[in-house]
Amino acid sequence: MIAADRIAACNAPLADVHARELEAALATASRLGADPEDVIGELARFSVAAPSWALGTGGTRFGRFPAGGEPRTLEEKIDDVAALNALTGANRTISLHVPWDDPPDADAVRGHAADRDVTFDAMNSNTFQDNPATTDGGKVSYKFGSFAHTDAAVREAAVAHNLRCIELGDQLGSRALSIWLGDGANHPGQADFRGQFERVVEGLRRVHDHLPDGWVLFTEHKPFEPAFYATVNQDWGSSLLLAQAAGERARCLVDLGHHLPGANIEQIVSRLAMVGRLGGFHFNDSKYGDDDLTSGSVTPYQLFLIVCELVSAGDGRMPDLAYMLDQSANVKDPLEDLLQSTEAIHVALAQALLVDRPGLAVAQRDNDPAMAEEVLHAAFRSDVRPLVAEARRRNGAALRPLRAFRDLAYRRERIAERGESAVSTGL
Numbered sequence: 001m002i003a004a005d006r007i008a009a010c011n012a013p014l015a016d017v018h019a020r021e022l023e024a025a026l027a028t029a030s031r032l033g034a035d036p037e038d039v040i041g042e043l044a045r046f047s048v049a050a051p052s053w054a055l056g057t058g059g060t061r062f063g064r065f066p067a068g069g070e071p072r073t074l075e076e077k078i079d080d081v082a083a084l085n086a087l088t089g090a091n092r093t094i095s096l097h098v099p100w101d102d103p104p105d106a107d108a109v110r111g112h113a114a115d116r117d118v119t120f121d122a123m124n125s126n127t128f129q130d131n132p133a134t135t136d137g138g139k140v141s142y143k144f145g146s147f148a149h150t151d152a153a154v155r156e157a158a159v160a161h162n163l164r165c166i167e168l169g170d171q172l173g174s175r176a177l178s179i180w181l182g183d184g185a186n187h188p189g190q191a192d193f194r195g196q197f198e199r200v201v202e203g204l205r206r207v208h209d210h211l212p213d214g215w216v217l218f219t220e221h222k223p224f225e226p227a228f229y230a231t232v233n234q235d236w237g238s239s240l241l242l243a244q245a246a247g248e249r250a251r252c253l254v255d256l257g258h259h260l261p262g263a264n265i266e267q268i269v270s271r272l273a274m275v276g277r278l279g280g281f282h283f284n285d286s287k288y289g290d291d292d293l294t295s296g297s298v299t300p301y302q303l304f305l306i307v308c309e310l311v312s313a314g315d316g317r318m319p320d321l322a323y324m325l326d327q328s329a330n331v332k333d334p335l336e337d338l339l340q341s342t343e344a345i346h347v348a349l350a351q352a353l354l355v356d357r358p359g360l361a362v363a364q365r366d367n368d369p370a371m372a373e374e375v376l377h378a379a380f381r382s383d384v385r386p387l388v389a390e391a392r393r394r395n396g397a398a399l400r401p402l403r404a405f406r407d408l409a410y411r412r413e414r415i416a417e418r419g420e421s422a423v424s425t426g427l
């Protein structure tokens, strides 16, 4: 763990500059009609889960180039999230992916996490890769799908795996199951659209009926996969139909990379929130497809508009949804990528909180698009980073997380401890 005094030592030389920058940002917030203390309080309250599979490097076209010192076990992944949270104060939970993570002793893992003030976010099931742990010991294959498969034995194995994820999650203290299905068809005519959809509904209903008290289930849509013709849960409309059919505790999960180019994601957020079926969020960014790039790195204005819709749905606060970073660091240090993404979401939230919502409502009522845009730009173009830094400081975290990460030589220490060639499980 990164001890509080080490963070404080990183912050000390920055205190004067921070104080000056904060004064200006507080004045900006007040001028825009926001209560700066409310804004900082809301920023300090926000947390976004780190996925266990994003703590190691993914691959590029040229291969996989590990950062060195990657976590070798689930316990070490939890240690990395604890370090991340020590720096940001905004990553208090970890989200597991089974069977990439499949701890033999859930109680011990839960204790390890509790000792580091980390808790467990949504569980993610995996029926898109054949693995003896998910395919009834290798008796079935997901080559032609899981929940949507024509063979009842395959569907049975897929449901059983999801029930196992719920059981494990319950032992860890999780409260949600995210289901992303790779089901679909690779070629026109290969599968019956309606038959596939109805079989998925049946499977989701069975899983939904096994949810413990206080649990929710998320359906995550995605329109394409490499070499695909169609996916079963292709878009937010299909996701909503599936959630509605699965049961009242089913919600839709929006992954920012799971849309066709040009999709108006902020409008999708508004629609799902309107009908009470918005459940969770997977943050990342993309230029072309599901690129899983650093949040806010390509389309920060879109991220801002999306968070504006979330704040609007939460009546001035971030609604209580399952927020998670779902991205892949391919040439960056994975922890630095997560630090940057967390900051980007924090910045978008601060900007969204500065939007003069009554002023925007007046411009909308008066059919004044120029003034409506001025209201949005007044917030979006403000430098809110000192407000975010202040929220982190109050949470005992770093004024400048990435700089502290490097100054504290976290990666170098992990390479010494875990080895240069340690490779994380997962992707």
Ligand SMILES: [Mn+2]
Residues within 6 Å of the ligand: 180, 220, 255, 282, 326
């Ligand atoms: Mn996702």
